[in-house]
Amino acid sequence: MDATAPILQALEKLIAVVAQLRSPEGGCPWDLAQTQQSLIPYVVEEAYEVVHALQGQDQTAIAEELGDLLLQVVLQAQVAQDLGHFNLQQVAEGITAKLIRRHPHVFAEVTVSNAEEVKANWQAIKAEEKGLSPDQPELLSSKLERYNSTLPPLMASSKISQKAAAVGFEWPDIEGVWAKFNEELTEFKQALATTDKEHQQAELGDLLFTLINLARWYKLDASLALHGTNQRFIQRLQLMEKFADRPLDKYNLEALETLWQRAKKQLNQ
Structure with missing residues (x-):
C-alpha cells in the first residue's frame, strides 16, 4: 500500500467535514456565517499557538496545533470556493509549482x-x-513595506532593522546605537511632558525601534526576550495567587509587592 494513502485519506476526510460544516443544507450556522475577513484572527491565533507548541517541544501539542492551523487553511479555501474564487486544489498546486520552480x-x-x-x-x-x-532587484523600501504590512510589529521591526543594516545603513559601532537610544529616551520623556498623544506615540515607537536595534547588535531576539518576560510575569502572578488567601485586588500595593518578591525568590531557586 502506498505510504501516502492514509495521509491523503485523512486530508480528504477533513476536506469533506469542512465542506459539510459550510453546507447550506445541514451545515453549522457559525461556519456558514464566516467570511475570509472574520477568520483572520483565528489564522493569527493558531499560528502563534503552533509557535508556542514548537517552543515547548511537546510533540502531542505540536501535532494538535498544526491540525488547528491546517483547519484554517482548509476553511479559508472552502470559503473562497463557495464564493467562486479558488479552491484547495489550486492552493496546493500553486505552492507545489512554486517549490519546484524555486x-x-x-x-x-x-x-x-x-x-x-x-x-x-x-x-x-x-x-x-x-x-x-x-x-534590477526589488527596491529595499518595497521589501520593508511588505514586512511592515504582513508581520507583527515587533517582528517587522527586527526584519526592517536587519535589512537596512545589510545595505550599509548602520551605525559604525555599538556606542552609536546607545547614543541614539539615549537621544530617543530623552525625546520620549519630552513628549510625555506635552498633551500631544500622537507625538508621544511617535516617540515611543522611535524608542522601541532603537531598542530593537540594540538587541540586533547584541545578537538577541527581541520577540523571544519579550515572550520570556511575559511568561515570567505570569509564573510569578500564579505563585502570588497560590500564596494569597484572598483575591489579589483585596490586597494593597505594599502587600502585593511582598507577594511578588516571595514568588520571584521561589522561582529563582
Whole structure:
C-alpha cells in the first residue's frame, strides 16, 4: 500500500467535514456565517499557538496545533470556493509549482555547492516572478513595506532593522546605537511632558525601534526576550495567587509587592 494513502485519506476526510460544516443544507450556522475577513484572527491565533507548541517541544501539542492551523487553511479555501474564487486544489498546486520552480538544484539541472548559492538562486527566481531582472532587484523600501504590512510589529521591526543594516545603513559601532537610544529616551520623556498623544506615540515607537536595534547588535531576539518576560510575569502572578488567601485586588500595593518578591525568590531557586 502506498505510504501516502492514509495521509491523503485523512486530508480528504477533513476536506469533506469542512465542506459539510459550510453546507447550506445541514451545515453549522457559525461556519456558514464566516467570511475570509472574520477568520483572520483565528489564522493569527493558531499560528502563534503552533509557535508556542514548537517552543515547548511537546510533540502531542505540536501535532494538535498544526491540525488547528491546517483547519484554517482548509476553511479559508472552502470559503473562497463557495464564493467562486479558488479552491484547495489550486492552493496546493500553486505552492507545489512554486517549490519546484524555486528549487532548480533539486528538480532541474542547476548545480549548487552550498546554502548561500541556494539563497542567491531563490532571490533571483523571486525577482523574475515579480517581473524584475537580476540586475534590477526589488527596491529595499518595497521589501520593508511588505514586512511592515504582513508581520507583527515587533517582528517587522527586527526584519526592517536587519535589512537596512545589510545595505550599509548602520551605525559604525555599538556606542552609536546607545547614543541614539539615549537621544530617543530623552525625546520620549519630552513628549510625555506635552498633551500631544500622537507625538508621544511617535516617540515611543522611535524608542522601541532603537531598542530593537540594540538587541540586533547584541545578537538577541527581541520577540523571544519579550515572550520570556511575559511568561515570567505570569509564573510569578500564579505563585502570588497560590500564596494569597484572598483575591489579589483585596490586597494593597505594599502587600502585593511582598507577594511578588516571595514568588520571584521561589522561582529563582
